[in-house]
Amino acid sequence: MQLTRLFFDLHLAIPVAIPLILLPGWRSSRYRRVVPVLLFVSMFLGAATTLLSWRTGQLPIVDLSHLLPFPFVLTLDRLSSLFVFLICAVTAATTVFSVAYIERHYGTGQQAWIWTFLPLFVLSMVLVVTAASAFAFLFGWELMTVFSAALVAADGDSPERRHNLLIYLLMMHAGAAAVAASFFLFLPYTHGLTFTQIRAAGGTLPGRTAIAIYLLAFLGFSTKAGVIPLHLWLPRTHPIAPSPVSALMSGVMLKTAVYGLVRFGFDFLPHPAAWWGYLVLLAGVVSSVLGILYALAERDLKRLLAYSSVENIGIIYLGLGAALIFQAYQAPMWASLALVAALAHTVNHALFKSVLFMGAGSVSTTTHTLNLDELGGLFARMPYTGATLLVACCSIAGLPLFNGFVSEWLTFRSFLAGATLPSPVAQIILPLAAGVLALVGGLAAACFMGLFGTAFLGRPRGVAAKSAGEVPFGMCLGTGVLALACVAVGVYPALLLGPLSLVAASLIPSGNVAQELSLLPRVLPILTTCVVGILLLAMAIPRATRVTAIWACGLPTLSPRMQYTPTVFSKPLRSVFAAVYRPNRKIEVLPADQPYFPVAVSYRSERTTSFEQSLYRPAVDAIVAAANQVRRLHTGNVQMYLLYIFLTLVSLLALVKVLR
Amino acid sequence: MVLVDLAASKAMGSAAVLLFLTVLMLAAAKRMSTSIVAFALQSAVLAAQVLAVAHIHRSTESYVIGGLVILIKVLGIPYALFRLVDKLQAPRDVKLSLSPVYSVFITAGLIFLSFTAVHTYVQELRVSEDVLAAAVALILSGAFLMVSHGKALMQIIALLVLENGIFLAALITTFGMPMIIEIGVFFDLIMGVLLMGVFAFRIRDTFEHLDVSKLRRLRG
Numbered sequence: 001m002q003l004t005r006l007f008f009d010l011h012l013a014i015p016v017a018i019p020l021i022l023l024p025g026w027r028s029s030r031y032r033r034v035v036p037v038l039l040f041v042s043m044f045l046g047a048a049t050t051l052l053s054w055r056t057g058q059l060p061i062v063d064l065s066h067l068l069p070f071p072f073v074l075t076l077d078r079l080s081s082l083f084v085f086l087i088c089a090v091t092a093a094t095t096v097f098s099v100a101y102i103e104r105h106y107g108t109g110q111q112a113w114i115w116t117f118l119p120l121f122v123l124s125m126v127l128v129v130t131a132a133s134a135f136a137f138l139f140g141w142e143l144m145t146v147f148s149a150a151l152v153a154a155d156g157d158s159p160e161r162r163h164n165l166l167i168y169l170l171m172m173h174a175g176a177a178a179v180a181a182s183f184f185l186f187l188p189y190t191h192g193l194t195f196t197q198i199r200a201a202g203g204t205l206p207g208r209t210a211i212a213i214y215l216l217a218f219l220g221f222s223t224k225a226g227v228i229p230l231h232l233w234l235p236r237t238h239p240i241a242p243s244p245v246s247a248l249m250s251g252v253m254l255k256t257a258v259y260g261l262v263r264f265g266f267d268f269l270p271h272p273a274a275w276w277g278y279l280v281l282l283a284g285v286v287s288s289v290l291g292i293l294y295a296l297a298e299r300d301l302k303r304l305l306a307y308s309s310v311e312n313i314g315i316i317y318l319g320l321g322a323a324l325i326f327q328a329y330q331a332p333m334w335a336s337l338a339l340v341a342a343l344a345h346t347v348n349h350a351l352f353k354s355v356l357f358m359g360a361g362s363v364s365t366t367t368h369t370l371n372l373d374e375l376g377g378l379f380a381r382m383p384y385t386g387a388t389l390l391v392a393c394c395s396i397a398g399l400p401l402f403n404g405f406v407s408e409w410l411t412f413r414s415f416l417a418g419a420t421l422p423s424p425v426a427q428i429i430l431p432l433a434a435g436v437l438a439l440v441g442g443l444a445a446a447c448f449m450g451l452f453g454t455a456f457l458g459r460p461r462g463v464a465a466k467s468a469g470e471v472p473f474g475m476c477l478g479t480g481v482l483a484l485a486c487v488a489v490g491v492y493p494a495l496l497l498g499p500l501s502l503v504a505a506s507l508i509p510s511g512n513v514a515q516e517l518s519l520l521p522r523v524l525p526i527l528t529t530c531v532v533g534i535l536l537l538a539m540a541i542p543r544a545t546r547v548t549a550i551w552a553c554g555l556p557t558l559s560p561r562m563q564y565t566p567t568v569f570s571k572p573l574r575s576v577f578a579a580v581y582r583p584n585r586k587i588e589v590l591p592a593d594q595p596y597f598p599v600a601v602s603y604r605s606e607r608t609t610s611f612e613q614s615l616y617r618p619a620v621d622a623i624v625a626a627a628n629q630v631r632r633l634h635t636g637n638v639q640m641y642l643l644y645i646f647l648t649l650v651s652l653l654a655l656v657k658v659l660r
Numbered sequence: 661m662v663l664v665d666l667a668a669s670k671a672m673g674s675a676a677v678l679l680f681l682t683v684l685m686l687a688a689a690k691r692m693s694t695s696i697v698a699f700a701l702q703s704a705v706l707a708a709q710v711l712a713v714a715h716i717h718r719s720t721e722s723y724v725i726g727g728l729v730i731l732i733k734v735l736g737i738p739y740a741l742f743r744l745v746d747k748l749q750a751p752r753d754v755k756l757s758l759s760p761v762y763s764v765f766i767t768a769g770l771i772f773l774s775f776t777a778v779h780t781y782v783q784e785l786r787v788s789e790d791v792l793a794a795a796v797a798l799i800l801s802g803a804f805l806m807v808s809h810g811k812a813l814m815q816i817i818a819l820l821v822l823e824n825g826i827f828l829a830a831l832i833t834t835f836g837m838p839m840i841i842e843i844g845v846f847f848d849l850i851m852g853v854l855l856m857g858v859f860a861f862r863i864r865d866t867f868e869h870l871d872v873s874k875l876r877r878l879r880g
Contacts, residue, residue, distance in 0.1 A: 645803065646800075646803040646806070653800075
């Protein structure tokens with residue numbers, strides 16, 4: 001217990017101490033070298049704390065209430081442990097990656113800036129998931145927004161970036177307001193806002209209050225999670241952040257929203273109504289389908305990954321929604337299974353999305369571009385990065401023997417179990433959602449095949465890609481460790497599912513999922529052995545090889561321009577889903593007066609649909625129009641203003657008379 | 661002495677009616693000098709009221725206050741206003757936003773409204789209904805004068821009328837406020853008139869007239 005407590009304290013204290021170390025030696029690189037080491041140690045201690053407390057079952061508690069006007073308690077229950085471990089693991093790998101990345105990309109001032117805020121950002125996330133009082137939670141929640149914005153701002157300054165950052169801060173604050181409101185709605189029914197008190201009050205809330213709390217929490221957390229249509233900030237912010245920071249934001253920060261939703265849905269409010277689940281399910285369906293479709297049409301690597309995050313959050317929401325529905329229909333076993341599926345996808349997405357964002361960082365380090373149209377043939381030039389990215393792409397596409405398959409399979413399993421529920425609505429909707437998940441899985445496979453195929457296979461499409469080389473060892477190590485974790489979970493899922501079933505059991509006590517969860521861990525290792533055996537066998541058998549020139553359609557040589565472009569690759573799918581994109585296509589032939597002898601032909605296809613235009617713009621216009629109407633009251637005439645006061649006075653008097 | 665008692669009780673009884681008359685006169689006034697005289701009359705009625713209260717309750721403080729009212733409101737401020745009109749050399753008309761006829765009707769409506777508004781409180785406060793109604797009517801019509809008149813000077817008068825209303829309401833609901841508060845109120849009043857006089861000069865100097873409706877150019 002002493003050891004656990006010590007580790008936990010140190011884990012929390014080191015990120016606070018780092019800025020103090022950096023301040024005196026702001027310009028000195030020697031001090032700055034210490035920071036990654038300290039951060040790594042802190043993350044190691046954090047992971048050790050979770051493992052120790054997990055093993056002994058004892059909860060380290062940090063109580064700072066006597067220092068502050070509000071109760072400020074941190075603790076590590078099962079759910080918190082899972083998320084802390086996730087944060088620590090991903091951050092540790094990211095730190096290893098960042099050392100070389102930040103060194104190569106930024107000047108002295110920016111380096112100090114990033115190394116100051118990175119530990120604080122991580123600490124704020126740890127605060128959020130370990131908080132055991134509303135104040136601690138909201139404190140961490142706001143810090144998380146501020147520090148992540150500070151990190152995004154490290155990457156330079158332009159009016160567009162400021163605009164994007166402003167949207168990010170605005171939406172985050174709106175979301176935080178909703179979360180705060182949902183906490184404060186508990187107040188009439190408890191004496192304080194520590195989680196123990198909230199939990200005690202949760203079961204006895206009147207129906208309407210519970211609904212209001214849940215809806216506010218759902219809105220607030222969904223804004224953080226970037227669920228469509230609250231995703232506006234996500235594809236704007238992630239691409240403009242430094243790559244390790246986008247990895248953390250996408251891989252870990254979004255997951256704090258999942259944590260919050262699980263906390264509210266399964267811990268604080270123990271009696272969910274079925275429609276809560278359907279709401280989450282609907283949000284999941286919309287985000288996953290539209291997210292992957294938008295990702296498919298992107299040609300900027302990081303924007304593509306950002307939209308893919310929207311999709312994966314959608315998949316997590318599908319699992320959570322199913323869990324809530326099962327919970328509402330008193331089917332605890334299936335509810336735990338769906339919850340395990342959602343949490344498993346949370347972990348898996350954190351692993352492979354971090355690899356993908358860091359991989360994008362590696363690509364931009366050597367090629368200085370993230371435009372897929374200019375990449376190509378990178379696999380031969382940067383084999384380690386290519387291999388790790390291939391693993392991550394396979395994982396995110398949900399292929400067997402990689403971790404994405406495990407969580408998606410569990411989600412499928414729980415959806416199909418929906419047919420056993422007593423309600424006909426659930427019997428129809430849950431299996432249908434399985435269909436949606438299948439569609440999303442297929443589209444994701446296509447999307448990431450396109451990504452890997454165009455960026456890493458074939459021939460370089462530009463000079464930048466041609467002169468690319470492998471990135472430093474540290475960067476490969478950072479991505480490689482996480483990629484190995486992806487494979488490990490994919491091959492031996494018990495690693496992940498064992499702890500997750502304990503987490504689920506702590507939230508849904510009567511749900512015993514050991515039976516359902518035992519299948520994958522038994523099958524996958526055998527399958528792996530078979531596949532690896534066949535591969536080895538195939539490699540062992542000698543085959544006849546023939547070296548010859550490739551036929552180039554009668555032209556003298558192959559050129560990179562004969563390859564599929566990312567646009568062409570996604571074209572069939574984009575035509576099938578034309579209703580979603582409503583593309584604005586434009587073909588330009590130069591010179592215009594000689595259509596049969598063109599010098600240059602250019603083709604543009606732009607998505608014209610966006611939530612910004614169809615949802616946010618009308619809302620903003622309406623507010624501005626209303627403000628203009630109100631403005632007409634401001635005549636600038638002093639007598640008019642006096643008249644308003646006078647009329648108010650007279651009408652109040654008359655009102656009093658009428659009411660009396 | 662009997663004569664003084666009689667005068668006091670008459671002043672108490674007829675004050676409300678006289679105040680209503682001054683209010684209507686202010687509403688109908690077309691010239692600045694008429695308004696100032698009407699205000700002076702109103703203040704005189706108020707002073708009579710204060711003195712009557714002083715006589716009935718035998719309170720020295722109220723005599724002092726009554727004296728102050730006469731000194732400041734009946735003589736001082738009207739004199740200052742007349743001088744201001746002279747100094748500013750502004751046109752003598754008051755520039756009504758609507759015709760005096762409507763203005764009188766609306767004021768009558770306000771008097772009616774004030775009677776209905778105070779009706780419920782009269783029982784609790786144990787004061788005479790018509791005097792309390794007169795106080796509210798003074799407040800309301802002061803506010804109305806501000807709205808209906810365009811001249812900065814006229815708005816000074818409107819504010820003074822409003823203040824008269826508040827003074828009267830305080831007088832009859834508390835049966836005489838402490839001396840120190842009354843003096844403070846008078847001090848406020850003098851400062852207010854002083855400031856507004858200065859502002860009237862400034863407005864005239866800046867805009868070449870005293871018409872506040874032209875201040876809209878200041879709008880951002």
